[in-house]
Amino acid sequence: MNSYSFPYLKQLESESIHIMREVVAEFKNPVMLYSVGKDSSVMVRLAQKAFYPGKFPFPLMHIDTGYKFPEMYEFRDRFCEEIGATLIVERNEEWIAKGCHPLKLGTDKCCWYLKTQGLLDALKKHDFDAAFGGARREEEKSRAKERVFSIRDEFGQWDPKNQRPELWDLYNTRLNEGQTVRVFPLSNWTEVDIWNYIRMENIPVVPIYFAREREVIARNGILIPVSAFSTVQDDENSHYNNEKIRKINCRFRSLGCIPCTGAIPSESTTLDDLIIEVINTRKSERENRVIDLGSDAAMEDKKKEGYF
């Protein structure tokens, strides 16, 4: 009888695979949003499993802002080539050319132009009707109420008060004219699950998740990597003129754009260390994300507008 016992991670895996197969069966033109982070890495592995021995029948799409870490670009290109995935990279060139930057426009506006608008334009351009995203309900409290299949109107907007009930594993995949859907196969995974799965499956991730000595400045309690400012084209050094550069052992717990991604002090250089750190931490996963700190409802507001 015991042979039928099913460990938690395998159960989550099976559910995510089920979701991906439903999408491929029911939608004309799905895409997987690939952000290069750990959740994306796990999502890609699940897609490989779902359609094995075939290849997963959809492209990966990265909405690039130009402000990602160099290690991320390098990892992205190598990883996608190794697994033979089709990678689409889309950027909001118009606003990147205008020098859109959080320190100039504020984080909310910068996110809106480079990420939200970039994503909506890209979905339209390629006529994707379903987009997989790696968001998890545990990450942030407005995400706790997100459906696995999240319907968006033609402007990509989320209406939290008017969501379809989701019962059993029977997903309603029908859309009205103009609607698209964001699908979150990792909805029920937690940060600890993601890392445990990465270890169990030996999944490659960007090396900056691990600790080493880095130059940072402390701003509003967040450790911003010094390299953040080298990506600003004009008056590049002016932003940290009077701030002290420190060298400390740190790592990045979740990855975003350099100016808005803080490091956390850490000694975790191996996967085992890192998992123990994540289990013991008393801070939430997005503690280092400047974009969430605007207000108690910062994420919810972005989501309603079409952000993930």
Next chain:
Amino acid sequence: MPTREKTLLRFVTTGSVDDGKSTLIGRLLYETKSIFEDQYAAVEKTSKKRGQDEVDLALLLDGLSTEREQGITIDVAYRYFESPNRKFIIADTPGHVQYTRNTVTGASTSELAIILIDARNGVLTQSRRHGIIISLLQIPHLIVAINKMDLVDYSEEVYKDIVSTYQDFSEKLDIHDIVFIPVSALKGDNVTAKSDNMSWYEGSTLLHYLETVHVTADRNLLDFRFPVQNVIRPHLDFRGFAGRITSGTINAGEEIAILPSGRTSTVESIVTYDNELKEAFAPQSVVLTLADKIDISRGDMIVRKNNLPQIENHIEAIICWMDEEAISNGNPYILKHTTKYVKAFIPRILYKIDVNTLHREKTDTLSLNEIARVEIRTASPLFFDSYKNNHGTGSFILIDPYTSNTVAAGMIRGPARTIDELAEKTEAKASQKKSPHTVWSGWNIPKKTREERNGHKAAVLWFTGYSGSGKSTIARNLEKTLFAAGCHTMLLDGDTIRHGLCGDLGFSNEDRSENIRRAGEAAKLFFESGDIVICAFISPFERDRAFARALIPKDRFFEIYTKCSLDVCKRRDPNGLYKKVKNGEIKEFTGISSHYEEPQAPEIIAETDLRTVDDIVTEITGIIKEKEIIK
């Protein structure tokens, strides 16, 4: 790593605004270190802004800003925490607005429910309503957490009073496992640590129960059902069928049938990214390849040849209406069942169920948050099992083809009956109307009371095996032994049943099934009367035995497989039946012309060709003693 071996438990919490649900969840999250400092800091800020003196833990749980502003919860939210042995997913459902819709949604994926009762208020209408919805959704385990014990001086009397009131009520429900735990979510008594204030309470703490409750057995591992999701064809030499096993198990090399075509083949291989499997089981996601080239597409179902689901396009179901717009009897809906969408009509609403009292009401329409029993016709047949036996193949949703909204959740009861039967039913219902309390109010004298007087628990010992395998011999000896020991017993076997109750039945597969259905129901009556019921029937089909099993609480049903080679049975031939078969006097006979499905997981195997009758009887009495049926 320990985490890999952890199991998962999904549960739903229900309760009203003031009975402390948020505090309880907050407490569980807090004590299992699942609340983070920065999350805590954010709600601390909001609490202050609102002028509250204490940090409002409920704010941790309310995800949307409109909810936080208004101090209410408007939708199901999911929470995650873990203990050393388990990962938990909580479906947190609000207590007031759209209550039924949200509770049904949250409950649909849950294996356990917690109902909160405020010790000061006792059992209220809503506490009953919660129980009724949980029973309709067939959640096997229920914890009734009696909260705010600190406000009633941790009184054992208050606790016992609530327990007995709720037990009386829950007799009407279809929930076999109910536990009561006195807690104070605010002070932490019996939530994660045993309370010093209630030394009279000997049960486990809430968290301990959640960590240890046995849920694997709730999975249906008997009936193999594999709805095909996708066809995987990477190249010309590979053609596989992807899906998640809804229930049951399957081995490479086993014979299968495909629905609706009815064609048969064998499983060639069970493919996964990690490795090829010899055996797969629910709820694994796998790819099956078959020995024969057969046209199969999404929406088809692969099953075992000798264990078929029901195939009908006219069914009866309980549905919960979830849309603002009321039901339309004339217009078609889209029904999603397993991996299949079909057009469906609702020709008739049989009755509406009042979720506060379970009373049935006649109705022509159905609006938001109402629950009803309906008839449904589908454009093509569904391959289903009753929801009670199989949640995966017994559930469906209805979709409005115009708005694309999910408008209803459905649980299949079975095929719709004929008009004549329905008329009969309606009449019976009308006559019951005079005294409605006799309709659903359980047994006059509770089983427990009967058991106390009998000095032993009620149980059903179900013998199955070939004719001549020794079922009756052992059953008769066993009954004599138990009776001599002062037990109240009843023996049901082919002779006692077929001479009266089932005198109208023959030996076709259908009649055999009906025979076992009646036998199971009869066993249940004696069981409710407190007896140890010993049943001896060939009962060749797994599904029929599963039916009999489903009527009886889990730890009270013992399937005893009298295992014996067919040759020995033939040699014994106690009633000369095998001889008659040989002479052509009997046409349908298990083991000769019709099939016997071996039990997959019987509680007891009695190898009657290897051991003596006395030996086996001693073993069985030992086992039921161990299980505390007898002393």
